[in-house]
Amino acid sequence: MAKEAGVVKSINGGIARALNDLTGEVRQLSVGDIVYQGEKIVTEGSNSKxxxxxxxxxxITLIGKDTLTLDQDSNNNETVADISALQQAILKGTDLNALEETAAGGPQAGGNGGDGVSLSSTSFAEGGHISN
Incomplete structure (x- = not known):
């Protein structure tokens, strides 16, 4: 049996479902329902919470049309703290582009070492895209 991940505290303005990818089971959630690790929680409607x-x-709060997979990382305190901080920044109107970038892999590759194409000396007679 799957390990308990939590309990539904509140549902407002929409429908929430729990999807189990292993069994294919889909169930509509109500306040007080237990949710389990491995389930995917899906909220429907832009005003759901x-x-x-x-x-x-x-x-953990899902706002609007959202999806959350309950796994070991969803119970990680650092992840929850990061999500909470981000939600608070959004509520305060903070420009998310001004936040510090996160590390994404190792150091950047050097310059001209690849098989890429350089367009630095190319000129184009026409530019842009034509759209309807």
């Missing part, structure tokens, strides 16, 4: 209280007591 679903809050799930995790087994460690922390809340």
């Amino acid at each position: 679903v809050t799930i209280t995790q087994t460690d007591g922390k809340d």
Whole structure:
């Protein structure tokens, strides 16, 4: 049996479903329902808001049409803290482009070492795209 991930604390303005990819089971969630690791929580409707209280007591809130896969990382305190900080920044109107970039892999590759194409000395008679 799957490990419990949390319980549905509230559902407002929409429908929430739990999808189990392994069994194919789909169930509509109600307040008080238990959700399990491995399930995918899907909210429907732009005005929906679903809050799930995790087994460690922390809340995860899905706003609008959203999807959350409940796995071991969803119960990770650092991940929850990062998500909470990001949600707070959005609510305060912070420009998300001004946030510090995250590390994405190793160091950048050097310059002219690839098989790429250089267009630095090319000129075009026409530019842009034609659209309807």
